[in-house]
Amino acid sequence: MGQINTQQIEEAVRLILEAIGEDPNREGLLDTPKRVAKMYAEVFSGLNEDPKEHFKTVFGEDHEELVLVKDIPFHSMCEHHLVPFFGKAHIAYIPKGGKVTGLSKLARAVEAVCRRPQLQERITSTIAESIVDSLEPHGVMVVVEAEHMCMTMRGVKKPGSKTITSAVRGVFTNDPAARAEVLSFIKE
Incomplete structure (x- = not known):
C-alpha cells in the first residue's frame, strides 16, 4: 500500500460537492475538502499497518x-x-x-x-x-x-x-x- 494522497482526496471531495449541486467555494464548504482529506488520512491509517x-x-x-x-x-x-x-x-x-x-x-x-x-x-x-x-x-x-x-x-x-x-x-x-x-x- 502506498501513502495516502491528501491532495487527490481534496480534489475528489470538490468533485463530489459539485456533483451533488453544491458550491465548494461557498464559505461553509471552503475548507471541507481539506478537512475530509485530513480525516481520511486518520481513519484509514491502518492500511499500512499489520496487526501482528x-x-x-x-x-x-x-x-x-x-x-x-x-x-x-x-x-x-x-x-x-x-x-x-x-x-x-x-x-x-x-x-x-x-x-x-x-x-x-x-x-x-x-x-x-x-x-x-x-x-x-x-x-x-x-x-x-x-x-x-x-x-x-x-x-x-x-x-x-x-x-x-x-x-x-x-x-x-x-x-x-x-x-x-x-x-x-x-x-x-x-x-x-x-x-x-x-x-x-x-x-x-
Missing part, C-alpha cells in the same frame, strides 16, 4: 487460563458505502506455553485492523488469525458487535440494530462449555 506487529512483544508467564479483554471500542468505515460503523470488540485467548501479550496490544491490534475500509466479518477473522499466528495459543475467540450507519441512515433505516460476528479458533472450536464461558463473561 502489536504481538511482537510477548511475555513468559506461567498462565494457561483464559485472558479476556472486552468492550474494546472501535470505529471503522464500511468498504461498500464509505460510511462509519462502530461498536465493541471482545477478545479472549488461552495462552500456550506461558506466551502472553500486553493487554493494550489487543486493543492496538483492533485499531490497526479497523483503520481501513472494512467489513465487520473481516475485522473479526483478521484479529483472530493475527493472534493465532503470533501467540500460538490453545484457543482464540473474537466477538465483534457493531452498528452500521449504512443500515441506519440509508437503505432499511433501522437505527440501533446491531450486527454480531464471531471468530472461534483452537480449543474454543470444539468445546461448547469454553465458548459459553467466554460469552457469559462478555454479557456481564
Whole structure:
C-alpha cells in the first residue's frame, strides 16, 4: 500500500460537492475538502499497518487460563458505502506455553485492523488469525458487535440494530462449555 494522497482526496471531495449541486467555494464548504482529506488520512491509517506487529512483544508467564479483554471500542468505515460503523470488540485467548501479550496490544491490534475500509466479518477473522499466528495459543475467540450507519441512515433505516460476528479458533472450536464461558463473561 502506498501513502495516502491528501491532495487527490481534496480534489475528489470538490468533485463530489459539485456533483451533488453544491458550491465548494461557498464559505461553509471552503475548507471541507481539506478537512475530509485530513480525516481520511486518520481513519484509514491502518492500511499500512499489520496487526501482528502489536504481538511482537510477548511475555513468559506461567498462565494457561483464559485472558479476556472486552468492550474494546472501535470505529471503522464500511468498504461498500464509505460510511462509519462502530461498536465493541471482545477478545479472549488461552495462552500456550506461558506466551502472553500486553493487554493494550489487543486493543492496538483492533485499531490497526479497523483503520481501513472494512467489513465487520473481516475485522473479526483478521484479529483472530493475527493472534493465532503470533501467540500460538490453545484457543482464540473474537466477538465483534457493531452498528452500521449504512443500515441506519440509508437503505432499511433501522437505527440501533446491531450486527454480531464471531471468530472461534483452537480449543474454543470444539468445546461448547469454553465458548459459553467466554460469552457469559462478555454479557456481564
